[in-house]
Amino acid sequence: MTRRILALLAVVVALLVVGAAPALADFHLVNSVPAAGSTVLETPGEVKIIFDQPVNDVASSVQVTSSGSVYNDGVVTVEGGNTLVQPVRRLSSGNYSVSWTAASGPGAPSTSGKFGFTVSAPADRSAGTGQWIVVGVLAVIVAALGSTLIRRRLDRRNAATPRK
Missing domain, CATH: 2.60.40.1220 (Immunoglobulin-like)
Structure with missing residues (x-):
């Protein structure tokens, strides 16, 4: 009978040790x-x-x-x-x-x-967008001034030329 109790105790202790191992692991x-x-x-x-x-x-x-x-x-x-x-x-x-x-x-x-x-974020492209808007606005202004100057010059030439 004591052998059975000792065997049963050994099994219980083994199960407790094996069951507790994961809880104690890192x-x-x-x-x-x-x-x-x-x-x-x-x-x-x-x-x-x-x-x-x-x-x-x-x-x-x-x-x-x-x-x-x-x-x-x-x-x-x-x-x-x-x-x-x-x-x-x-x-x-x-x-x-x-x-x-x-x-x-x-x-x-x-x-x-x-x-x-x-x-490593890519360069912020929104900063460059503002620069292109400025370049575009300047291009429109230059084109408008250029066409105004050309129109005035043509108007002067036409006014100076006698009509036949």
Whole structure:
């Protein structure tokens, strides 16, 4: 009988150890959007960090920085159970750093990390539009003045020429 109890206790302990292992394991970053080390052409509205385990927004944090400024715009939320989503303000061209801490809940073991990405936004084309409007207006003015001068010269020539 004691052998059965010992065997049963061994099975229970083994199940507890195996069942608790995932809860004690470290979080691992699986992916991010923007991807770590990537260059994006448009400013992202948010940064997403995807983990291999469920995360808790209350026990987790994300901070997006560049040159000492923080670009977070609101609080971090969880999407799909394992993705932290941090809204960000409009990012201009430059290098950005993302620091994160992730945990499954308050008081649970956490892990943290850091990665970077670059925003390389194309040149703002709206500034050039204003220049072309000015050039167009000047072209119309020059054409109007030119045609007025030509018309006056022709009128003088016609007035000086006797009619037959």
